[in-house]
Structure formats: C-alpha cells, structure tokens
Amino acid sequence: MGFAIRTYSQNEKLVSLRREQIACRAAKIFVKKGYERLNLRQIASACRMSVGTLYHYIGTKEDILYLVFDYVMSEEVEFIEAISPAYDALPPIEALRKAMDTYYRKVDDLQDFVIFMYQETKNLRPNARERIFQLEKRLGHVFYRILDRGRASGEFKISDPLLVAHNIVLLGDMWAFRRWLLRKNYVLEEYITAQANFVLEGICEGKSLDRER
Amino acid sequence: MGFAIRTYSQNEKLVSLRREQIACRAAKIFVKKGYERLNLRQIASACRMSVGTLYHYIGTKEDILYLVFDYVMSEEVEFIEAISPAYDALPPIEALRKAMDTYYRKVDDLQDFVIFMYQETKNLRPNARERIFQLEKRLGHVFYRILDRGRASGEFKISDPLLVAHNIVLLGDMWAFRRWLLRKNYVLEEYITAQANFVLEGICEGKSLDRER
Amino acid sequence: MGFAIRTYSQNEKLVSLRREQIACRAAKIFVKKGYERLNLRQIASACRMSVGTLYHYIGTKEDILYLVFDYVMSEEVEFIEAISPAYDALPPIEALRKAMDTYYRKVDDLQDFVIFMYQETKNLRPNARERIFQLEKRLGHVFYRILDRGRASGEFKISDPLLVAHNIVLLGDMWAFRRWLLRKNYVLEEYITAQANFVLEGICEGKSLDRER
Amino acid sequence: MGFAIRTYSQNEKLVSLRREQIACRAAKIFVKKGYERLNLRQIASACRMSVGTLYHYIGTKEDILYLVFDYVMSEEVEFIEAISPAYDALPPIEALRKAMDTYYRKVDDLQDFVIFMYQETKNLRPNARERIFQLEKRLGHVFYRILDRGRASGEFKISDPLLVAHNIVLLGDMWAFRRWLLRKNYVLEEYITAQANFVLEGICEGKSLDRER
DNA sequence: CATGAATGAGGTTTCATTCAT
C-alpha cells in the first residue's frame, strides 16, 4: 500500500468494517459539501459514530479523504473491469461503443464524485495520491485493451493507443465537470454517441464505421 | 459582473489598482499552496500589504479567490483571443494546429494555475462561478471559429463543432492535470502533435491531412 | 492508609497481586516519560493488561501514581532500613560513611525515580501525599539514629541532629536532580566522599575525623 | 538564547512587554495549580488577554512555562546578584551569614515558585532547560565568591567550594519543598541560623566561628 | 489611506472512563 493509517484496534476485521462504513458514509457528504468545508463533528455524525470512535480507525482527517477516494475509485474501477472481459467477444468498434457507454453512464451516476476527485486530489498525501493514480491507470487500461485489439485486427489505425485511451476517459469525466455547459445541448445518450463518433472517426480505418445516432 | 466586492475606498482608480496587485500577487501563492491552506496573513504578505489594507479593498477571503480566478482567466483568454484573428489568414488545418500549439503551450506555462482552476472552482460563490464559465466559453469559441470555417470550406466534416472545440480545450488542460502520467511518454511538442493528429484525423474530409511528425 | 482505592474484585489476594504488578511495571515508564505524558493505553500496555482489567483494580489514573510512589518508596526505605541495624555495630563515623555510601548509591541507581518523586508529588491527593511524607521521615530516621548515637558517645557535636539527618538525605537526592552539573566534576564515589567529608567536618568533635581520599 | 519563541508581531518592544505580562501573571496561577492542570483559557484569562492574543506572542503552551521560569528565576538571580558586591566589604563569615539570610528569605517569599521549579523542570524543552541551568549556576556563584574569599584569607578551609556553594543553595530550597516537615520545628529565622551554623562549622578553620543563637 | 493588535468561535485531536461481551 505504501502507507498505513493509524488505528488503535488490533482486530483487523473490525478495522476493515469500520473503515468501509466511514468511506461509504463520508463519501456522501464529501461530494455534497467538500472535504475542507466539513468538520470532524459533521463527518462523525454522518458516519453514525462518535468523534472518538472515528479516531480509533483513522489517524488524521486527511485519512478519511483517502478512504473515500480509495473506496469510490475502487468501486468504479472494479465495476468497469468486471465487464471488461465481455468486450472481448464483440467486434472492436462495438466493444468500444459499449465500453464508453458503460463508463460514461457510470460518470453520470457518480458525477458529484468525479468532480470531487478532480477538486480534492491535491489534498492527498503523495503516497495516497500515488495509489489513486494506479486506479486511474487501470481504468485507462480497459479502453486500451479494446483499442489494441482493434489495431491488431486492422480495424483501427492508431499511432498512440495509450493516449487515445486516456482521452476517452477524460472526455467521459468532462460530462461531470462541464455539465453546466453540456447539459444545455445534450442528454446523456446523445453525448455518449457524439463522443463515440468523435473518437471512432479518428481511428477507424477506411471510414468503415456505421455512424450511429 | 453579477456581484460587487465590498470596499471602503471611494477612489475607483485606487481600488482597481490595488485589486490588480492583489490578484496578480496572490495568484502566485494560491497556485503553489492552494486557497484553503493559506491564511490572510500569508496572503497579505504575498500582496505586500498589511491585512488591514487588504480588507479595504475586499470584503471576504473568498473575494480574493474570485479576483485571482478572474485575473488569470482573463489574461489567458485575452492572450488567446488576441491572436485569434491571425488564424483567419491560414488554411483551417494549419490554423487549428497553430491555435492548439498556442493554447497547449500556454497550459504548459500556467499548469499550476490550470490545476488550481479545476480544484478551487467549488469554493466560488455561484455568480462568481458563472463569470468563470463565460470566460471558458470564450476560450472554446476561438477553436469553434476555426472549426466552423473549415466546415464551411468543406475541409472539415464535423457533426458537432462546439463539442469538438471543448474537447480540444480539455485535452489541452489534461496536459496540466495528468502530467504525472503524460510526462513519462511525451515532451510537450510531441503531445501537441499527437493530440492535433488525433483531432484532425477525426474531422478531416478524405484523410487529406498531412500527418506531421 | 488514609484512603482506599476502588476495586471491582472481592478477591483480596488477587487485588494485591495485580496492584503490585501495576506499580512495578508502571514505575518503569513513569520515570521515563512522566505521569501526565502517559495515557491509560500506554500504561495498561506497560502493565501487560488491558485497560479494562486495569480499571478493575484502580479507580482513577491518579491511583496508579499513588501505587507507584508507594511501591518504590517502600522498596527504597525497606532497603535502607534492612541494613540499618548493621550500622549499630560500627563506630558512628564509619557508620555514617557507610550509610551515606549505601543511600547515595541507591539514589544513583534510582535517579530517574528520585527526580520523578520531586516532580510528581504535586499530582497526589493530600492523603496520598501524607503517606509519602511518612516514608521520607523513616528514611531520615536511619541517619538520625547514627547521629544520635555519635552524639551520645561524644564523638559528634550536633545542635540539631534531625536537621542534619534531613540534610544528608537531601544532599544525596541532589546527586539525582543536579546530575547535569555534578557529573561534570565528580564520579559517584568522589561525590559520596566529598559530601561525607562536608557533613563530618561540621559535626565531628575536635576534628578527629580521618579525612578520606 | 539558543531558541526563539514564535510571534506574529514585528514590534519588539510590544513583544517584550506582552511576554513580561504573560510571565508575571501566569506565574501566579502556575504555582497555585500547576502547569499541566491549567488550560489555555484559564491561562489567557489570568493574563487578562484573549487566547488569540496570547498566541500572538507565544508559539506553544510550553513557551509560557519557559517564560515563567525565565522571568522568576531571572528576578531571583538578579535580586541576589545585586547585593552580591555588598558582601565584599564584610568579613567572609558575616558575608556568608548575610547572603544565606537574604537567599533563604527569598526562598520563603517565593516558596510556591521554588516548588514549582523543582516539579516542572522536566516539562521544558532541553534548550529552555539549559537556560534555566545557567541561571542556577549564577546563583551558586554568589556563594562561591564568598567561600573563595574566605579560603584565600585563611578563614575557611574548604576542599570543594563549588560543592559547598551548591549545598547552600539546595539547603535553602529545602525550606520550600520540605516545609511540611520543617515548619513543625522551626520558624524561618531559626532555620537560617541552624543551617548557617551547620555550614560554617564544617568550613571554619579553628572553630573560630561565633556560634549564634 | 494604512496598519497590525486583538478577538473568540471553531477547528482537529486526545484521553480517562464505562460497559457489553
């Protein structure tokens, strides 16, 4: 892990349980009011614990931020990775559309959290930040695999699949933190199709793609 | 503007002068340490004023954040817009490459500030936030104009130029807040070329683009 | 005793046993880190008990302080008193030298504890403090007996043997709490001889004392 | 000084003034209730300042302890040193009696503080402690000068004047922290005479001293 | 106009003690 969070308990099971409670419940108020704006009393009450109990399982307020990050990012990544094998059975174009659809819907679902991630990353200690970066890498990898397969089969022509993979993730995240602008012109489904087209037009060999919409 | 910042001074000229001093100098430490992490004493000292003087020209700590946002965004937008007319003389493909090169270099230049923008937006009051959004819109518009011209001339085929314009801005910003990842594989110039290719491949009619690099 | 410590146990044997464990083990960390600086978790762990168990045999954190005081003072006094009768067989001068040697070496041995005594006395409840005072009195009495015998035999000329007895004890304690200063000029043996000479020169009739060293 | 206390003020005069206020007023409640037992609110209120103001002139609670130590010790030492030259005009025996009388009366005066000193020394940071040690050294030196002069003139016969000087100081301090015992047998004046006799009997050549009382 | 000393509410963190298991 790179670093350990202080706890006064020896019972590992309990520590895990409580930390998951903390992460899960704190996440809800963190995305609403922001990390710095919430004090320990508010956080503890949202976690349905006393302040003292909270401090049995964490060492610092910042540890809670890390727990929340890790919890939600892990959920997200695991959710995406879980369906990843299913894409192998589909032709690359379709697989990419499906993967983008899945991820972009997830972003829509967790939009408060995505914004939260972009805004609070700097408050993390470097080694906690490193762990989050690893999770983001895994997220990009799901798209990378599809792109690579398409390239191998000759359907895609991409000079830099890693970059494209990250672009895809980022354009999904944009749905969350540019919503004030995008919501005026798109509903989610339109946005997904539009960005999928944008990406596919750039990478499909011979313009063979069947333009959706 | 949407809202006014409290001041104890009647001398408008002086108010403007002091506020520009504040914005310009506070910007430097805000991007380094973050808004919430800095206290008024530190900010005042960075502004080379006393705390009391600072409060003659602002009403609230948050006002400083707004001043900084407005100042840097304006600088950035004015910089981009200033050269925008020059692109009209170039063929659209070249114009887009040039505009991206200009903006992406600016992002590299102001990378701390770009991150700062993404991270501190939440701390702004809604009407201050609205003003920032307008500036971002104008930024997107610079690219929109080029895309639109290319579409009119038949060189580009784009179903949604506004979206593409925003994608271009965002992929530039990514250079700042994904630097930990991108810096491993790219130097700035490579990144600009790669993203320009990515965008142009998606929008150029007949694949006529002369692939750089 | 003057006051009783709360316990939840009826088994008196067990209570005594546990309390001795507590006193003996807590003493070791108390002298190192100080009473106020240690919390119950640290104390319990040093006592090789859980916090809960600790509270079966004490009522208050302060009770532990008292147990430690009492335990170490008793040890010290018993040690000194145990050899006290042996001095009766020696000529007073020699007896005094021997007694001082014994006590001063003990102080050197327990120097952390002696300092601890001087520093933490204030944290005791008055009746606990009274018990400690009694023990100190008994310590002074060991020297008093020798002085009194010397006076009776005409070898010593002392107007106030009780005062001298206390002076002797105090000058021994000084080895502990002025160590930063004394250690520069003396090793323990030199210090003992020097102070013994200082005392004996003051009380010996006719300067008959055989100056050592 | 070896270390500096944090302050937010640049005005050195004011800093000195406020710190003296703090030292002087905090001393009064420190000796009554003990350093660890008092919280910042109580201390601030005793200093007739708000907690915030207090923290303009100190960095840590411990700094207050140091200020108090330094203030009272300095007062004490300066008081003693101020009269020190006057002793040069007196014969050594008389000078020593007078100096002891002065110091022991001061101890009686500041007895709460002397106890406080012995009890709280451990709570000081090492470099603060070092400064206190220096002051104690200067205190011993006042007596050392007299002893040395007596030795030079042949009136005293002392193998180790530095040790005797420290013994004198310590036996004075004993009046404060053994008061529970000494008060039963002595009033201050008797105690001073008794200890002066004890010391002089040990060091006077030819028992020439005119025993008082 | 400019200053920076003063304020006290509110922040995070610790800890003696209890009590269900």
Next chain:
DNA sequence: TATGAATGAAACCTCATTCAT
C-alpha cells in the same frame, strides 16, 4: 475475570475579521 470498543468533553491551537491608532 478480562477485554477493548465506544464515548464526548475538553484540550491546544488557528484564523477571518474588526477597529483604534
């Protein structure tokens, strides 16, 4: 009997804001 999780009051310290000079 032994445990250690849970509690919440209270500790130390910070800081945006005011206002007398």
